[in-house]
Amino acid sequence: MLNVNQLDVSYGASQALYNVCMSAEVGKVTCVLGRNGVGKTTLMKALSGHLSAGKGGIQWQGKSLNGIAPFDRARQGIAYVPQGRDIFAQLTVEENLQTAFSALPKSQRRIDPEIYSLFPVLQQMLKRRGGDLSGGQQQQLAIARALLLKPKLLILDEPTEGIQPSIIKDIGSVIKLLRDRGEMAIVLVEQYLDFAAELADEFIILERGRVVAAGAGSELASSQQAKELLAI
Amino acid sequence: ADTIKVGVLHSLSGTMAISETTLKDTVLMMVEEQNKKGGLLGKQLEAVVVDPASNWPLFAEKTRELLEKDKVDVIFGCWTSVSRKSVLPVVEELNGLLFYPVQYEGEESSKNVFYTGAAPNQQAIPAVDYLMNDVGVKRWVLAGTDYVYPRTTNKILESYLKSKGVAAKDIMINYTPFGHSDWQTIVSDIKKFGSAGVKTAVVSTINGDANVPFYKELANQGVSAEDIPVVAFSVGEEELSGFDTKPLVGHLAAWNYFMSADGKENDAFIKQWHSFTKDDKRVTNDPMEATYIGFNMWTKAVEKAGTADVSKVQDAMIGISVPNLTGGMAVMNKNHHLSKPVLIGEIQEDGQFDIVWQTDGVVPGDAWTDFLPESKNLISDWTAPINCGNYNTATKTCGGAVAAE
Amino acid sequence: MSLQTPKHIDNPAVLYMDGVSVSFDGFKALNSLSMVIAPGEMRAIIGPNGAGKTTMMDVITGKTRPDTGTIIFTDNANSQHDLTRFDEADVANLGVGRKFQKPSVIESLTVFENLEMSLKGGRSIWQALLHKLTAEKAQKLDDILDMIDLADKREELAGNLSHGQKQWLEIGMLLGQEPQLLLIDEPAAGMTDEETMKTAELFKRLAQKHSLMVVEHDMDFIEALDCKVTVLHEGHVLAEGSLATVKANPQVIEVYLGR
Amino acid sequence: MTQTKQFGPLTRLLMNDAAGRKLLLVLAVMAVFIPLSNLLLPEGSFFHVSTYTMTLLGKYLCYALLAIAVDLIWGYCGILSLGHGAFFALGGYAMGMYLMRQIGDRGVYGNPELPDFMVFLNWTELPWYWLGFDQFWFAMLMVLLAPGILAFVFGALAFRSRVTGVYLSIITQALTYALLLAFFRNDMGFGGNNGLTDFKDILGYSLQSDNTRAVLFVASVLALILGYLISRFIVTSKLGRVLVAIRDSESRARFLGYRVEHYKLFVFVVSSMLAGVAGALYVPQVGIINPGEFAPINSIEIIIWVAVGGRGTLFGAVIGAMLVNYAKTYFTGAFAELWLFMLGGLFVLTTLYLPKGVVGLWAHLKEKYQQKKHQREAEDNPPALNTETQSKAAPEQQDKLNFVQGEKV
Amino acid sequence: MFTLFRRVFFAVLLLSASHNILANNADTQPSLAELSQKLISANYKEKAQLAEQIALIEDDQAIVILQALLDSRLYYVKNNEQLLLVDSSGESDTAQDAFTLQAVAGLGKRDIKKIGVNNSLRVALRSLISRAQISSKHKSQRMAAAQNLLKSSDDIDRAFIDQALERETDRDVAEVLQLVRALMQLKSDQTNERINGLTALDGALYPEVRAGLGEFIRNFSDEEKLSRKNEYQLAQTTLTDIEKLVSINGYIENLYFGLALGAVLLLAAIGLAITFGVMGVINMAHGEMIMLGAYTTYVVQLLMPEHIGLSLVVAVPAAFLVSGLVGVLIERGVIRHLYGRPLETLLATFGISLILQQAVRSIFSPLNREVATPEWMAGTFMINPALELTWNRLYIIIFSLMVLALLALVLKRTLFGLQMRAVTMNRPMASSMGIKTGWVDALTFGLGSGIAGIAGVALSQLTNVGPNLGQAYIIDSFMVVVFGGVGNLWGTLVGAMTLGVANKIFEPLAGAVLAKIMVLVFIILFIQKRPRGLFALKGRAVDNG
């Protein structure tokens, strides 16, 4: 269970998040929505530890994450798929995947072949350098890499960006599958409303750094308020 | 002023610190001793130490600082010729007094500078004579660092050797950059050059940092002093203390002083140095002796003139004589160079030199060498009526601007 | 700068690509690709990840040299240029503008300065040195700023923008550049559905004066563009036609859309 | 870099440049006050500036101009030249050659045509590349052309081949190193290791007279002011923004249609000429030019001045050059045996605590203050100052010369 | 047998010493003690004559005394002129009586004085001793003696060589002796002797042979060239053949020099290939890390003066630790604040480099420190007489390759290597993958610094161990890394070797200074062709970072 309490985050002097509250439960998908520049990525960075919380706190399974470095969060089972992929350009695909070993005990340091059935292209390109992949291939690699961490909290920042429709569908089913296994809390940033509506158990909507709406996923598709908030 | 100020202008950092720091300490030791004796003219001496950091323009700047800001009465300093060249205009402009304690290429004489190191005729020529006459060397390698001192010295030597009937094919000249560290090819070439069945020697004007790798390579390629002796003009006890001399026994150096010289003055000097540095392994060397002589001459001249005033001291300096550390007396000549004995030593296992040859008496330093056509007719004489650093004895004129103002 | 040996094309296309191949260490990213874009045409390009869409743009803009093939660009003055001979700056100056897949703006210039730099003309050193912002140009910049909704971020450093804002800024820069041919790689990524539609509208307006080549994976966006669609797969054209036809193509469904 | 575009090219120079205006004011005051006080006031007077101080300041001013030259290419265009000392030295040699020729027959060997070192090397006539240097105008032209042409040829090659980043840095270093070795050689005809020295006069005025020194000082101030204005003119123009774009993302600038290699070449040549002028003014004031000026370490030091002052602000380059050199002068005199600790410490502390250099101090303090305020409002949970946040917060201080991965698109 | 042989030989020798001012009556041979005692007051010329006489004495102690004289271990007590043997340390407490070999106690350093030798005396002594050793039991001594004879074939008796040859069982030594004989044969007045000599010299690579042949050819007068045409031509072809062989060997030697120089550059650069190549830190303090390694070697030798041979083996890990730890401290203290700002690492590490230089100057003095070369690294091994390769360089070539291989293994085959690369490519993301970035950074910098320290151990064998050591290598190191292609270990290897060999190709053509300039120009031009170094990384991965 992830709890975010009255979180403020700033970039130097300019504040990007105000008083954000949210939570994400294991076995559920929590969607974060909002237009460009409202602070979604900022929130994800705060969750993954790349930005420090100015005020307020983030708790994961009852323990505060304040001041905990990203690698310790990873070791506590928090995996992050950043917007913009951030794959290791000069490592091969295989090596990119192996970086996840750092957070795993020795016995679990192997690449689960399940990953390849989900993203077959990765298996074809194991020896190619990550940076040489196409945009969509890189996005797939970023997701695969996060999954290898065997996370308990999976943070996905616009994971479908640049991915071909058929694979988006696959990703959708994977997310459902992971949720249904009930071992993982998933936080999903998504602009593509249909996709979000299909997956969301809970949602929040941000507007200029503040949470302006929240509710159950089932309401999302029909919510007029949501539509307005996401309009221009 | 209530003190007499002594400027110390030696690099304490950068590439030359390795050599010059010792001279700074020598001056400080001399000052300390003089003060123990009650100072000079009843005043205490005060040393002003600055660090020109092996940076040549900085030498000029620091000289100006010493003379204008600190108002020192005398400066002991410089090692490389280029640093001296950089300082020269400043001491001349501000009428300072510089004591320069290192062997150099000559071709200079300034009213404001006293040269207490060797001129080429006090080091290079006698060394070559020794090798030619006593060792029977017939083939010569002149190896040097590519800058003015080696170039000039080698030019003089080349001309001298040719005048002695050495053929051009029996002279090999080789230059390397400053700090050259890969000597494989050159040592191998020397080896080849020396294996023609004729006695061959290397005259080394290699300077500074390049020496250690050079000698290490000599040792490694097994060039022994018995086969091809190397005589160096820039390698003294201090340089030797930086490496293992066992494989180098027998190679030579020519200086005006060796630490191993017998004599009361030398023993006393060494003792004083050991107690000053609190290290009884510290060695002494030729530029230290030159500093010692210069300092003693200066104090004597100040006493003689009754003032530390530069112009008066300048006049009083000429003709002053003080004991050498190797015995006998050093005399300051009219050309601001010394008369000193020349010694040749062989490297011993313990890093000392064994003196194997020395001149009968003292050799007067010649500012303008007789072995080059351009300077053959030049002399320097800082006494009336000539009063000129580069007086042409043929045209009877004082050339250039070093003329007395 | 016109082509040395004019290979004359009767119905001059803005962009004529024939048999273009590129390989990286043996991997064929483009495989004998041919395509023609007519003046004022808007063309949507879709295709699986790794199909070679971005590589194609690299080849057109001079970033990557093709191994074989011709790429001919016809400018407004109707002269033809073999793009494979030019470098990036030349191609840009001929009238080809590009938006990158990964948003790329000049991070330590402000939003305004980014746009100012993109404005058409004044590429030479002297012009840049003596450049003066005329009222007309200033007006144009303001219009663009409004259009991309960044007027309030005008003096913000571009590096401080969010992902989507950078996308918009890049589109704005393309507008400022007024190229004859626009190559746009995944403009809708990271935009909300509304914004996506707005972008589609914008492009449709542009298409009257310019030629556009738009790469996207968002089918709603493609549909909104309402134009001819080319499907790339493994470096060459798999299908071409209206969206409806290509969507019905079983091969396209197989490799791209999924069932 | 805000709101400057509404103004014409000349008016914009000093708008938004409060620091620059102050700097120019100080320089102008110096140009008047220092020579006058040196020449007119008696030595004991409190306001008297000694020739030593004036000459020293003159030297710093030359260094400051050199720093501006480096900042122009490094701070604004991302070209890290580790060989800029070469251009400085070439300018210096051009001036030195003129000064040598002025000696005439007053050399030690009294040869009216040849400098002493040539007489000594048995040269019988002046080598062709020394011809013309007896003319002041020609020498001054060479002060600009010698560095300029070298920079042009070198830059044209390197920029056309798209040599960037550390590769460029290293070949500039190779360039200056090669020149160092070449100038050491006596055969080159530039006086070998000793270089050119023992100058007598310039334009007929004795270099040892205080009047001449005062004039040289004023000339240095003027050159610095002019150099500052020229650089300012460049960086505040649109060209300046193109340079920043190139620094940030060279290939993005290309795709926008800017011919990156031309722009780089232009600033590189301008910068080399500024450096040459600095060298030319430096030589008569310090009295010697020798190959040591080509030493790679010297060029690195210039970079250090700029970094200490604050890269990417012309004003910072000036401050940095002055500060570091003053520190050096002071430390080498006052702490002759320990000064390297102090200078080294100064550099380390600057990087740690003044990420934008000395001129960034003010901005830094302001920001710190605001953060504090912010924190106080936030009451608890002081943010752990982590480097990611810091660098995210100020992308302009991130170096786009991403050495390992090449530049970013 | 042995002593008899010696007597014959020296008797012959003595005849050649025409007048001998010190010679006693020929009948009453002076004793060893008497002769030795005279050494104290003799000048160098007289010492040489005394030595010859001593060599004649049938007493093994005679050779011991000559050897001691040669090694500067022969001393005497100042006040009673007792002759002493002192060990090579020169300490008075090791003194023994030269004849009885009884230890002599109670002497101070100032009480004893060495009996000096100079070069010519050393030459004479060595030849006396080595000639005696021509019949030594040890092959190496006989070989040395034979080679020594080669140098002085002029003043040896033919019968002596013939006898020695007869007794010689070892082929190598016999070969040399044959050459000695052949050289003598050249001087013969019998044609077939000379022809035999010439044939025996065929293919001999000793420089003395070339000198002998050269002289032989020069001595032909114009008419002899005609009258003894065959002989003349034979001599000439023999000489040209030899010279051809020699010049081939010269090329091989030069290549070796190039590789050896390359190995030095490689060692100096490998550490930088990590701190700069992998981490992107413009590490101006790299040279000082090398320097620290060299000083560590010095300290290790101070701590174990009795085991110089072992000291280098100990120094390698010690230097790795010292430099590595300093590296870790620098990283934790300074560099870690500067990630994302590579250019500022230049400023900071430059400052650190100044501090370290001064620190060493303050602690160890500005003078160079003496680092001894262990026995096993000294000298050359002879492939043939025209090609002798130095041991130390060979070790350094091997050592540098080992270090490189080890490092490549760590980088490519271990998780730590993967983490290192990941962290430098994208620090925040690496952290999110669970990599302790701070830890990895510190260890990586420590590794690079530690390797620089190891380089210092090797360099201490070649060059100055002083405060400027680092400055001498920093520029070359950067050149190598950049020339090879930043971030590519192979590039560093090939880059270092290319520059080393290029330098050695240019050097014979143009001299050391111009060669260096040419190498620099070569680098500049090469980079135009390959703007990202020899082994450039290509593709999107680089452009899009």
Ligand SMILES: Nc1ncnc2c1ncn2[C@@H]1O[C@H](COP(=O)(O)OP(=O)(O)OP(=O)(O)O)[C@@H](O)[C@H]1O
């Ligand atoms: N490094 C930064 N420095 C300063 N401001 C920033 C920085 N990064 C983002 N911002 C600002 O913070 C706000 C929130 O940005 P964030 O990236 O969180 O938006 P987002 O919701 O993820 O948008 P998008 O949908 O475009 O990705 C934006 O207004 C942006 O301009």
Ligand SMILES: Nc1ncnc2c1ncn2[C@@H]1O[C@H](COP(=O)(O)OP(=O)(O)OP(=O)(O)O)[C@@H](O)[C@H]1O
């Ligand atoms: N430098 C390179 N080295 C190796 N392979 C490369 C390189 N550049 C591109 N590729 C490969 O070429 C193929 C085409 O890539 P491209 O980026 O053009 O695809 P795309 O159609 O744009 O895909 P996406 O929709 O994911 O952006 C991919 O499989 C990619 O991995």
Ligand SMILES: NC(N)=O
């Ligand atoms: N004078 C010298 N040794 O440079």
Ligand SMILES: [Mg+2]
């Ligand atoms: Mg975002």
Ligand SMILES: [Mg+2]
């Ligand atoms: Mg793509």
